[in-house]
Amino acid sequence: MLSGLFNSTTIPALGEVLNFAQARHTVLAGNIANVNTPGYRLRDLSQTEFQQRLKEAITASRTSAQAVSPGLAYSEPGDPMRQVRSSLENLVYHDNTNIDLEKQVAEMTKNHLLHNFALTVMTDQFQLLQSAISERV
Amino acid sequence: MLPALDISTSALVAQRIRLDAVSSNLANLNSLERDASGNMQPYQSRYVIFQTDEALETKQGAVGVKVASVQTEQIEPLYRWQPSHPYAIKDGPKKGYVAYPNVNMTAEMVDALVATRAYEANIGAMELSKNMAQQSLRILG
Amino acid sequence: MTPITGLPLTPPQAPALANPLAPANAGGQQFKNILLEALNQVNTMQGQANEAVQQLVTGGDVNPAEVLTTLQKADISFRMMLQIRNKLVQAYQEVNNIRI
Numbered sequence: 001m002l003s004g005l006f007n008s009t010t011i012p013a014l015g016e017v018l019n020f021a022q023a024r025h026t027v028l029a030g031n032i033a034n035v036n037t038p039g040y041r042l043r044d045l046s047q048t049e050f051q052q053r054l055k056e057a058i059t060a061s062r063t064s065a066q067a068v069s070p071g072l073a074y075s076e077p078g079d080p081m082r083q084v085r086s087s088l089e090n091l092v093y094h095d096n097t098n099i100d101l102e103k104q105v106a107e108m109t110k111n112h113l114l115h116n117f118a119l120t121v122m123t124d125q126f127q128l129l130q131s132a133i134s135e136r137v
Numbered sequence: 138m139l140p141a142l143d144i145s146t147s148a149l150v151a152q153r154i155r156l157d158a159v160s161s162n163l164a165n166l167n168s169l170e171r172d173a174s175g176n177m178q179p180y181q182s183r184y185v186i187f188q189t190d191e192a193l194e195t196k197q198g199a200v201g202v203k204v205a206s207v208q209t210e211q212i213e214p215l216y217r218w219q220p221s222h223p224y225a226i227k228d229g230p231k232k233g234y235v236a237y238p239n240v241n242m243t244a245e246m247v248d249a250l251v252a253t254r255a256y257e258a259n260i261g262a263m264e265l266s267k268n269m270a271q272q273s274l275r276i277l278g
Numbered sequence: 279m280t281p282i283t284g285l286p287l288t289p290p291q292a293p294a295l296a297n298p299l300a301p302a303n304a305g306g307q308q309f310k311n312i313l314l315e316a317l318n319q320v321n322t323m324q325g326q327a328n329e330a331v332q333q334l335v336t337g338g339d340v341n342p343a344e345v346l347t348t349l350q351k352a353d354i355s356f357r358m359m360l361q362i363r364n365k366l367v368q369a370y371q372e373v374n375n376i377r378i
Contacts, residue, residue, distance in 0.1 A: 010331045017335045018273075023197045025269060029141040029262045030199030033148030035255050036155075037187040043198050051337035058332055082198060101258055112265050117342060119272055121331055121349065126276070128353060135364060137357045 009129070013058055014122040016072045020050050021115035028108045031099055038095040042084050044107075049081040140195045141266040147190055147201035148259040152252045154204045158183045159249045162240050169224065177224055179214040180238040182245070183207055215239045320352075320359045327352035 006012060024045040034040040053072050088107070090100040131137060165180040172178045186205045193201030219225055220233035330345045332338075 008328075010328050010335075013332060013335060022269065023195075025266065026141040026144065026195050027197055027199040029144045029259075029266065030195075030201065032255075032258050032262050033144050033151075033202045034187070034189055034200065035148075035258070036152075036251070037189055037202050040189055045197060048337060051335065055336035058336065101254070105258060105261060108262060108265055112269060115269055116272055118335065119275065121346075123275055124349060124353065128356060131357065131360065135360065137361045137364070 005129070007061065009125050011122055011125050012061070013054060014118045014125070016054055016057070017118040018115060018122070020045065020047075020072070021111055021118065024111050025108065025115070028104055028111065031104050032101065032108070035097070035099050035101055035104075036095075038097065040097050040099070042088060042090070042099055043082070044084040044088060046081050046083055046085060048085075049083070053081075139266060139270055140193065140199065142263060143193055144199060144201040145259045145263045145266065147193055147203060149256060149263075151185075151187055151202045151204050152256045152259070154207075155185045155187075155252045156249060156256075158185050158207060159245050159252065162245050163242065166238060166240050166242070168238065179236045180240070181212070182210040182238075182240050184210065212239055316359065316362075320355050323348075323352040323355050 024047070027043050027045055031043060050072065057072060088100075088103055090098045090103070092098045162182045168180045169177045170180050185207050187202055188205035190201035190203040214236040215238070216231060216234040216236055218233060219235045222235045225233055225235050327345075327349045330340060330348045333340045334342060334345050
């Protein structure tokens, strides 16, 4: 009963979004750190791929009455989630890198906004549950 | 916890070393140094080689950066006609010339600018990492 | 002098009290329906809010500001319902404590 307490809310899905946002933040920070490393190519975690997986997981969890399984944000090398969006690709410079610093910072900011949004909504859901339990508005 | 902070810090360290190399080059525009065989040679520019730091790799594919090595250039020095200089070349086709360092000041200044820009970008990334971590504490209400 | 014949001494009929429980029941029925309908509305709003959030995080075409507004509306209506429920429980307890 207690584990099913959260399944009717969006808390499991939002937790997955948070995991993804933090993992992607690390990858983007790695890109910015390696902006001058010769031979380093852009790395990223595809947001559309993650959203697709999340949608499937939510549908599956509805039919089987189980929680959205954790570990959606985890990817192996060669995973399609690791492909870089084509609009982020840049021309290859003479030192064999293709990182555009401005685009990386912009992506990081957008990712940060997504993270904060998911966090705020999740906190709100928790507080709603708490007010229901404590009968205190 | 928070590998993003470690990765950004590795970049700060690497860019600082690069800036040190640039400062060294600009400071030694006109100096001589003693080479392996004990002769006084003109100063050659130092440059750094960056490499991805596998020790900092996360499971999602984010890597840090490290300075693989600091190399010395091997370019032709500038020659000036100074036959009475104590270090003038005694014999050969360059007799009477003194060898001076051939540091390209413009290239070094541009390199310093690029290093500063990368440094600032990494500081920005660190700010976002910190902000993310602090915001996450709000889950506890 | 005519003798006083029996007066019609039927007790006055209390108007509309043939079934003393009917009006209270009808009122109670209406109130229960209102309450259930309000609960359903709160539930629907919560469902809509959850749906909107899920649409947003799975890449749907929905405005984040709109999602937040929907969430806040659901939140406020839930808290209103909770407060109404608290007041009802309080009233029931007060009624229970009336000493006969």
